[in-house]
Amino acid sequence: MSGTSRASTLRRTIRQTLTIARRDFIATVFTPIFLLFLFAPAIMGSFGAIGGLGAASVADGVGDRARIVAVVPNDQARPVAEADTRLRGVFRHEEAPPALTTLAVSADPAKQARAAFAAKDYDASAVLYGPLEHPTILYGARGERAADYLVALAQATLVDRRLGADRPRVEARRLPFSRARPSTGGGHQSAFFAVFGIFFLTLFLAGQVVGTMAEERNNKVIEVLAAAVPLESVFLGKLLGMFGVAIVFVAFWATVVGQIGALMPPSIAAGLGDLAPAVGKPAFAALFIAYFTMAYLLLGSVFLGVGAQASTMREIQMLSLPITILQVAMFALSSAAASRPGSWVATVAEVFPLSSPFAMAGHAANQRGLAAHAAALLWQLLWVAIFISVGARMFRRGVLQSGSAKPWWRRRRRASQPA
Amino acid sequence: MRGWGLANDLAVSATGLVKKFGTRNVVDGVDIAVPRGAVYGVLGPNGAGKTTTLRMLLGIIEPDGGTRTLLGCTHPRDASDRVGYLPEERGLYPAMKAREAIAFMGALRGLDWATGRKRAGALLEATGLEHAADSKIRKLSKGMAQLVQLLGSVVHQPDLLVLDEPFSGLDPVNQERLEALIYAERDRGATVLFSTHVMAHAERLCDRLAIIAGGKRRFEGTVADARGLLPQRVHYLPKDGDAAVASTLPVDAVREDGGWRFELPAEGIEGLLGRLIAAGHGIAGLSIERPGLHEAFVHIVGRDALEAVA
Numbered sequence: 174m175s176g177t178s179r180a181s182t183l184r185r186t187i188r189q190t191l192t193i194a195r196r197d198f199i200a201t202v203f204t205p206i207f208l209l210f211l212f213a214p215a216i217m218g219s220f221g222a223i224g225g226l227g228a229a230s231v232a233d234g235v236g237d238r239a240r241i242v243a244v245v246p247n248d249q250a251r252p253v254a255e256a257d258t259r260l261r262g263v264f265r266h267e268e269a270p271p272a273l274t275t276l277a278v279s280a281d282p283a284k285q286a287r288a289a290f291a292a293k294d295y296d297a298s299a300v301l302y303g304p305l306e307h308p309t310i311l312y313g314a315r316g317e318r319a320a321d322y323l324v325a326l327a328q329a330t331l332v333d334r335r336l337g338a339d340r341p342r343v344e345a346r347r348l349p350f351s352r353a354r355p356s357t358g359g360g361h362q363s364a365f366f367a368v369f370g371i372f373f374l375t376l377f378l379a380g381q382v383v384g385t386m387a388e389e390r391n392n393k394v395i396e397v398l399a400a401a402v403p404l405e406s407v408f409l410g411k412l413l414g415m416f417g418v419a420i421v422f423v424a425f426w427a428t429v430v431g432q433i434g435a436l437m438p439p440s441i442a443a444g445l446g447d448l449a450p451a452v453g454k455p456a457f458a459a460l461f462i463a464y465f466t467m468a469y470l471l472l473g474s475v476f477l478g479v480g481a482q483a484s485t486m487r488e489i490q491m492l493s494l495p496i497t498i499l500q501v502a503m504f505a506l507s508s509a510a511a512s513r514p515g516s517w518v519a520t521v522a523e524v525f526p527l528s529s530p531f532a533m534a535g536h537a538a539n540q541r542g543l544a545a546h547a548a549a550l551l552w553q554l555l556w557v558a559i560f561i562s563v564g565a566r567m568f569r570r571g572v573l574q575s576g577s578a579k580p581w582w583r584r585r586r587r588a589s590q591p592a
Numbered sequence: 593m594r595g596w597g598l599a600n601d602l603a604v605s606a607t608g609l610v611k612k613f614g615t616r617n618v619v620d621g622v623d624i625a626v627p628r629g630a631v632y633g634v635l636g637p638n639g640a641g642k643t644t645t646l647r648m649l650l651g652i653i654e655p656d657g658g659t660r661t662l663l664g665c666t667h668p669r670d671a672s673d674r675v676g677y678l679p680e681e682r683g684l685y686p687a688m689k690a691r692e693a694i695a696f697m698g699a700l701r702g703l704d705w706a707t708g709r710k711r712a713g714a715l716l717e718a719t720g721l722e723h724a725a726d727s728k729i730r731k732l733s734k735g736m737a738q739l740v741q742l743l744g745s746v747v748h749q750p751d752l753l754v755l756d757e758p759f760s761g762l763d764p765v766n767q768e769r770l771e772a773l774i775y776a777e778r779d780r781g782a783t784v785l786f787s788t789h790v791m792a793h794a795e796r797l798c799d800r801l802a803i804i805a806g807g808k809r810r811f812e813g814t815v816a817d818a819r820g821l822l823p824q825r826v827h828y829l830p831k832d833g834d835a836a837v838a839s840t841l842p843v844d845a846v847r848e849d850g851g852w853r854f855e856l857p858a859e860g861i862e863g864l865l866g867r868l869i870a871a872g873h874g875i876a877g878l879s880i881e882r883p884g885l886h887e888a889f890v891h892i893v894g895r896d897a898l899e900a901v902a
Contacts, residue, residue: 393683401700
């Protein structure tokens with residue numbers, strides 16, 4: 174085959190692929206059902222929010238009633254409260270121990286302490302009684318940290334009482350500092366974010382391609398397509414069409430989340446701010462997109478090939494379980510790789526085609542250098558081509574009842590012969 | 593009919609095509625040579641291997657043996673933009689509008705969408721379906737949808753149009769429309785290759801035809817060649833009605849419709865007529881009939897083979 178002829182064939186293949194991709198994209202996006210699909214996360218989020226609000230109100234109620242109790246003489250109540258105020262300042266709100274309640278000591282403080290656990294107007298987590306130098310602390314289920322806090326509180330109160338105004342005051346200079354290189358923790362956090370993010374998106378989106386060939390078989394268009402277009406182009410076109418749908422979905426929700434970012438819970442916003450990928454944030458963002466694309470194409474091409482063998486909706490539905498299991502398995506393998514960069518698990522995950530995009534996204538978070546990513550992307554692209562080719566051959570043999578197509582080298586030899 | 597015969601003037605040629613499904617040879621060494629510009633029919637009973645042959649010629653499936661050339665290309669895919677195809681199992685996207693469906697099929701064959709839509713409108717108008725241009729396929733009748741698909745197979749003005757059982761499922765009006773379209777395509781210069789098991793269409797349309805049965809090609813030639821395989825039949829009605837006329841007639845003469853039917857004698861009818869008149873039987877009626885394609889087809893394929901697939 175001459176160079177011009179090869180270029181012409183390539184142009185035709187691209188054109189045919191895009192024609193099929195365009196048809197599938199339009200047929201999917203410009204339908205009312207797509208709106209349901211697009212807003213599914215909002216619907217899911219609404220239910221989650223409603224459930225979350227309910228759970229939060231229950232939790233808040235429980236939290237509001239939780240107390241640590243100090244059974245102390247009246248003259249110690251104020252110093253204990255002051256020490257508590259000072260110590261509590263170092264905790265974040267959600268991490269702070271339960272509020273302090275002081276009770277004036279009675280004749281039997283031990284009995285009084287036990288009675289505190291039966292109080293009707295609060296729920297005691299831990300109760301301190303006895304002299305501050307050697308107090309006794311009772312604590313209930315999950316009250317160990319509250320007990321520890323009461324120990325620290327007793328100690329701080331004693332220090333205040335003994336030293337009074339002589340208590341040393343520390344005048345510290347607090348300066349912000351940026352690390353020259355990302356911390357290990359920041360890298361791991363970024364790695365997990367990348368692996369989970371790609372897993373989450375592909376879990377939602379890649380499974381859609383399973384039924385696309387069955388659609389063609391049911392409406393019998395496959396014969397028209399197979400006559401006009403190589404099956405490999407049909408498969409790739411369908412994959413790209415559905416990837417376009419996925420991009421619309423991701424772009425829509427990225428925009429929405431971007432707009433409401435200010436409303437994000439501070440802990441999540443702070444968590445995102447803590448991300449410190451080894452390759453730097455701009456390169457990490459680009460690689461995240463690239464690996465999401467490759468993860469979609471790799472898993473999608475496998476799903477497409479397997480789904481093409483199914484002819485009924487029931488068969489397609491039966492495939493959803495193994496598909497989900499496969500995705501979760503890839504996620505588990507890649508998560509393990511992300512937490513152990515450089516290990517043999519990481520190497521396996523980075524090389525195995527279906528986990529490679531996830532693991533390499535984690536690799537970008539944990540390790541510097543971009544050359545490995547160029548090689549990985551080429552490797553993954555090669556496997557997309559292999560999966561599509563195998564899927565098309567299986568379809569040709571199993572569904573069109575054709576023998577294997579002539580391999581390209583035999584076709585070339587025949588094409589070179591005069592007509 | 594035009595003069596054909598040059599090997600390099602063939603739109604489609606195939607030699608020794610073989611296709612096995614399991615251990616069964618569904619196509620067993622079929623040769624086909626379709627001259628450029630001809631309307632060529634592939635005839636055969638159900639299950640003869642017509643569709644499989646067409647699919648191999650188009651490259652939808654690969655043959656297990658033999659060679660094929662499509663519009664000068666040894667690999668059919670290389671000619672796909674110059675081919676139009678209407679499969680036996682009709683299929684369109686139900687949610688697509690008729691105009692878009694036609695343009696889409698053109699786009700698959702290299703026609704740009706804008707031109708495809710424009711031509712689709714013109715084709716729909718020419719076939720009296722302009723009212724359906726913006727209707728979704730699912731709202732069209734089966735016959736209309738079939739015509740839409742047919743228009744989709746010609747919208748890119750192919751050099752070769754392959755139609756697999758194109759008349760099946762069409763009412764007489766739409767069959768006429770289809771015949772007109774086939775003639776129009778031939779007049780435009782396209783080669784038309786179609787399969788059918790309805791002899792009337794083949795007899796009217798085909799310049800040449802191949803008859804396939806049991807996966808093998810049994811005949812190749814013109815309709816006249818096929819009909820010429822059987823002798824002409826004579827129907828004679830004597831004036832006097834005398835049973836003794838039988839002694840003057842050929843030995844194969846049998847009574848039929850009040851007269852006698854027999855094969856046309858090898859020396860011609862003139863001598864026999866002379867003897868009948870001389871014997872005083874006279875001639876109340878005489879017709880010399882050429883056998884139809886149907887009879888030729890049954891003769892070629894064999895009644896047993898037809899009954900086997902019925």
